[in-house]
Amino acid sequence: MRRSVAALVIVFIGAAVMELATSGTYLRYVKPGMRWMLLAAGVVLIALAVTDVLVDGRKKPAQQEQPVAMPEDAWRDAPWPAGRRDEEIDHSAHADHGHGHHGLPRTAWLLLIPIFALLVIDPPALGADAAERQSPVSSKPANPKSNAWMADNSQGAPPVAVPVTDYAIWAVWQQDTMKGRRYQLTGFVTPAKNGVWYVTRIGITCCVADGTAYMVEARGQAAPPKNQWVTVTGLWAEPTKRPDGDVAALTVETLKPVAMPVNPYE
């Protein structure tokens, strides 16, 4: 890859990363805490590319094309001469491999793929399609989160808003504190077989690659369209027994379509 093209690609990557971080789109892919790291990475990349163009622009063209002895690329993996650890080994013998004539790796073109993915596909936040690939069964929490405060709410009180990720676990594993109370959940619709549908929220700990679906079976209401975000209120219901475990459930009393929250994950 030519140096000027490389600088261009890097500017685009830096700009894309900063655009994601400033517009809030980054929340579709990573945790909110990543924002400042993304901004810093974008600034560093753009600064790198801009200085490169500025400094090289002042140099003579002949000097500019001189590769600064870069390691060769992996695509052509020529066996190394015997004294390969000698620092003084002639770089020119290998400097061309996979680098065109300009010392920069051709693999760099691959960096355009995520840019195109962002610009063309505009990947949405994980939704029902990702949730369908996972099991709705509530797995036993390794370190149960206390919901002792629930006891302060009398059983006839108005619905308590709780995260879907908590309800999906509490409703199965801390049933005693949950029984007889009303809850309000916000999530998207994941339809399943036989009219069953789930209020779903994806929990992420780092990025979408570790996204885990938390699903609560909604009873008593027909399924809204797939991926529709809804806020439901209702009564705790007996979990659905399945051969592989229990699925949290809620008897829905009210259902309201809502817009996707700023941070789609919990």
Added chain:
Amino acid sequence: MRPVSTPTEVAEKPDGTAKESTGSSVAFTATLILLVGTALFGRRLFTGWFTAGGIRTWATMFVGVTIQAMPFLVLGVLLSAALTAFVPASFFAKALPRHPALAVPVASASGVVLPGCECASVPVSAALMSRGVTPAAAIAFLLSAPAINPVVLTSTAVAFPGKPQVVIARAVTSLAVSMVLGWLWLLTGKGGSWFKMPKNRHAHDAGKFDVFRSAMLHDFLHAGGFLVIGAAAAATLNVVVPRTWLDHVAGNLLLSVVILGLLAVLLAICSEADAFVAASLSQFSLTARLAFMVVGPIVDVKLIALQAGTFGPKFAVRFAPATFVVALTASLLVGWWLL
């Protein structure tokens, strides 16, 4: 992308500066037009092309892994370029014991100082090698840094509250694995013909800042390209492999250790987050989850791509299985001892 640029690159030979800069500006203009064009009209042109749920989920995973790794990759290439440009080779000669077998444990332990996930450690260890650090020690550092740094150990402690033995087991196992592989490297002929030594990038006539700039530019483009391959692989496996198959193997200790090890390879979760994922795999024994946390930072599809790019594919096809086997064995032993 490639079809647009490659012909221009192949077509002209470096036989004249005038022709060079024309070709260069053609490639530049073509890339610029393509990028700006996609930015402006990409979505309109391709409406209706990428609507299938699976493809969109894949794209989200792919972009997610890339974006997540990007700051760490930038940090890694920044550090490796600084090591290349500003730290004299004599520093490492003084800091590490001269005998390679003794340098390995020192390098393993110094992995504590690089706070980041595994994407940062590949370029840094390559820079260490090019600065004259014995490859065995650099490999030990490569394997220990992403697993035993304070950020990772803290997140492990948070993910397993009230179970400090998990944190200790993780640190001990990862340290042991990195040392064993460093020594194994020394025993098995130090790479022979299949290891691509990262070169010294000190151009003797260039200033320190120029070296820094060139090294960083090169390392970023290089590692970035391989990161994209790794992210695509991780996204594909994430979409294709259903997580429900895990539930059937949780009962058998040996099988569950192997399966969670493989899962760590396939999912390519960054080492700062894998403890939380491990904690959520509660149907598995602690030993199996330890294997997940030990394997994840040192072998995964994204790392294999990065290592193939940095040290050569022949290195990667030997190193990854060796690391995997040693990591599983060590996890079983430490799990049996501590957990």
